[in-house]
Amino acid sequence: MTPAPGALLRTRISGVGRYVPERVLTNHDLEQMVETSDAWIVERSGIRERRIASGDETSGTMGARAAEEALASAGLTGSDVDLVIGATCTPDGMFPATATVIQDAIGAGSASSFDVNAACTGFLTALSVGSQFVTSGSAGRVLVVGSETLSRVVDWTDRSTCVLFGDGAGAVVLEPTQEGEPGGLASPVLRSDGALGDLLYARGPASARPGARGIGDNGADPLRAVASCIVMDGRNVFRHAITAMTEAAQACLAGAGLRAEDIALCMPHQANVRILSAFARNLELSEERVYMNLERYGNTSAASIPIALAEAVAEGRLSAGDRVLMVAFGGGFTWGATVVEWSGVRRPERLAAVPGSRASTAPPP
Numbered sequence: 178m179t180p181a182p183g184a185l186l187r188t189r190i191s192g193v194g195r196y197v198p199e200r201v202l203t204n205h206d207l208e209q210m211v212e213t214s215d216a217w218i219v220e221r222s223g224i225r226e227r228r229i230a231s232g233d234e235t236s237g238t239m240g241a242r243a244a245e246e247a248l249a250s251a252g253l254t255g256s257d258v259d260l261v262i263g264a265t266c267t268p269d270g271m272f273p274a275t276a277t278v279i280q281d282a283i284g285a286g287s288a289s290s291f292d293v294n295a296a297c298t299g300f301l302t303a304l305s306v307g308s309q310f311v312t313s314g315s316a317g318r319v320l321v322v323g324s325e326t327l328s329r330v331v332d333w334t335d336r337s338t339c340v341l342f343g344d345g346a347g348a349v350v351l352e353p354t355q356e357g358e359p360g361g362l363a364s365p366v367l368r369s370d371g372a373l374g375d376l377l378y379a380r381g382p383a384s385a386r387p388g389a390r391g392i393g394d395n396g397a398d399p400l401r402a403v404a405s406c407i408v409m410d411g412r413n414v415f416r417h418a419i420t421a422m423t424e425a426a427q428a429c430l431a432g433a434g435l436r437a438e439d440i441a442l443c444m445p446h447q448a449n450v451r452i453l454s455a456f457a458r459n460l461e462l463s464e465e466r467v468y469m470n471l472e473r474y475g476n477t478s479a480a481s482i483p484i485a486l487a488e489a490v491a492e493g494r495l496s497a498g499d500r501v502l503m504v505a506f507g508g509g510f511t512w513g514a515t516v517v518e519w520s521g522v523r524r525p526e527r528l529a530a531v532p533g534s535r536a537s538t539a540p541p542p
């Protein structure tokens with residue numbers, strides 16, 4: 178739609194979608210791989226199972242499946258999209274951007290595309306960037322896709338991290354609101370503190386090579402010489418996550434002139450049930466108003482909020498005019514929050530029945 182000249186544009190989420198790989202890895206499967214127990218994992222994290230990408234699935238292919246579902250729920254196709262923003266810390270490659278892989282797969286031939294990496298805060302960051310393209314009038318329809326293949330950067334022998342993460346993708350379509358419609362992203366808060374980067378990271382193939390002698394001196398296996406799996410100081414991450422999510426949510430609510438009781442549903446990054454419970458207590462949000470599906474997917478980083486959003490829509494948890502508080506925290510450290518006024522989205526058909534838990538028969542990754 179073309180807004181009236183001079184009209185102030187606001188953004189609405191007009192479509193949602195998600196894709197999760199078929200393969201389920203349960204806590205009981207993990208008991209066969211590392212010294213752990215279902216009881217320990219459930220008690221410390223709330224996670225019961227997670228999804229694992231198949232060999233030919235990537236953040237790009239999963240992101241494209243989620244994007245197609247989001248477009249279908251908005252009544253659009255790829256050719257309607259002006260911009261694709263990918264949020265991922267597990268891209269298909271160093272380049273091209275995973276958003277470009279998605280753009281090609283969904284037939285968004287006239288769209289531009291790029292990725293943002295803010296770890297688990299990636300989706301909120303991309304949502305804020307995408308919304309600014311819409312409100313400035315630079316793009317009419319923006320796809321924001323959070324997609325992660327964390328199973329490929331997890332050390333499956335490290336029990337302190339491998340029990341926490343999973344794979345999947347979620348997507349939303351952003352468009353300008355029509356006159357008189359609900360919608361809008363209020364008071365986005367985005368923060369970071371690079372001094373805390375060492376508490377949660379995964380090195381890449383272009384990381385520093387201390388002691389290397391010069392150009393071309395990459396060691397015996399150039400691409401793998403310095404790359405690492407996820408390294409995490411769990412206890413400190415836990416502590417900072419609660420403080421940062423609380424601070425971001427409070428700043429966001431204050432900026433929007435809202436109180437916690439004005440929030441119909443909080444859609445937090447799905448990291449750990451204990452982090453989310455402490456956050457909810459700090460904000461005085463009752464737990465029924467904090468959406469959680471982490472028991473089925475674990476922590477899917479930038480994909481977790483849009484997967485949760487798509488499932489909340491499929492479950493009929495949101496109505497037009499509801500205020501949704503999104504809040505996230507992740508490696509970097511990065512953290513942030515925003516309030517979205519819900520504008521009403523058709524339920525994605527394939528999501529009508531949210532899949533339950535299925536036992537895994539496959540061998541460990």
Ligand code: ACO
Pocket residue numbers: 212213214217218221222296297336337338340341377409411412413414415418448449452476478506507508
């Ligand atoms: N199974 C059994 N025992 C375990 C496991 C496991 N999977 N992992 C660790 N342990 C042991 C430890 O070795 C330790 O044993 P010890 O006392 O003999 O030394 C004991 O359990 C306690 O370990 P802690 O690390 O203190 O356990 P904690 O209660 O802090 O829980 C956890 C660990 C779940 C990782 C928690 O710290 C946490 O959730 N941190 C935040 C993690 C997170 O959310 N990260 C991502 C957020 S940002 C983002 O999304 C990228």
